[in-house]
Amino acid sequence: MLANIADFFSSGANLVFFLFALFAIGGAIFMISFTKVVSMVVSVAVTFLSLAGLYVLLEAEFLAMAQVLIYAGGISILMIFGIMMTRHQGEEEESKQPWYSRLLWIGIIGLFGILFYVFQKTTFPQTEFKAPEDNTLEIGKLLFNQHVIPFELMSVLLTVAFIGAIVLAKREEE
Template sequence: MFSGLGGFLSDGHNWWFLLFAIGAIGGAIYMINFTKVVHMVLSVAFTFISLAGLYVLLEAEFVGFVQILIYAGAISILMIFGIMMTNHRGEEASKKRPVYHVLLTIGSLGLFFILFYAIQNTSFPPGTFEAGEDNTLEIGKLLYSQHVIAFEIMSVLLTVAFIGAIVIAKREED
């Protein structure tokens, strides 16, 4: 069962993968369990940054940097502005639920060991991945040639959503 674990842990990329994966999972779990919205936003930003690290490890640098710029940066700041514009009060949970935490821990560990067992006993076919010379250049060529209409429609949709958010915020203010 643990036969491939020694080989897995001997590579430095796998250590970085474990670090980023644990960071992404931990940030997501903390986001669900926190009660204050600001703490939730910080844990979501940490999750997004960990996911960007995973993308960089997969040699998808463009997606990783866009993940940091768009999700970790812009959306987290937008969420914080939304918190600041509303009258949100962080309400602490009045009572602790120890049974809930015990069941959550048992379920999480059970899922981890099921997935670990399934991955250890699966034989993956050998294959090689040939990345392009410049991923960002290829994405740019595709984005501005074949997918230019979808790109422009998305920009109009985001502009309309931004204007709608401003109108809703102004209406609540009155």
């Protein structure tokens, strides 16, 4: 079992994968654990940037740049604008359940233990992956041919969410 761990960490790509995965999971955990909204936004940005790093490891550079530009940049800035546009109370309430954090850590350690055991006992098939020459061209073909309806529905959904945010912001001013 320990030989598998040593083999896994002997490769630099696996070590970088582990670090990016650790930052992504840690950012997500911190996002749901923090009580201050700005700290939550920073945690989400760390998660988004870590996912972009994982995309680079998967040789999906276009998705990595889209992740950085749209999510880590745009969505994080949009969240900060939302924080600035809304009113907040002065002090935030302390957690009334001190056992919550201990139970959370026990659950996290248990989950990682189960995942570690399953990954050690599973044999993954070794197949050869043939990456396309131009990732961006292939994504464009799939997006505008096979997945055009979900793409357009997503644009309508984002437009409705944007209009709803403007309406909510206008109501607070009045």
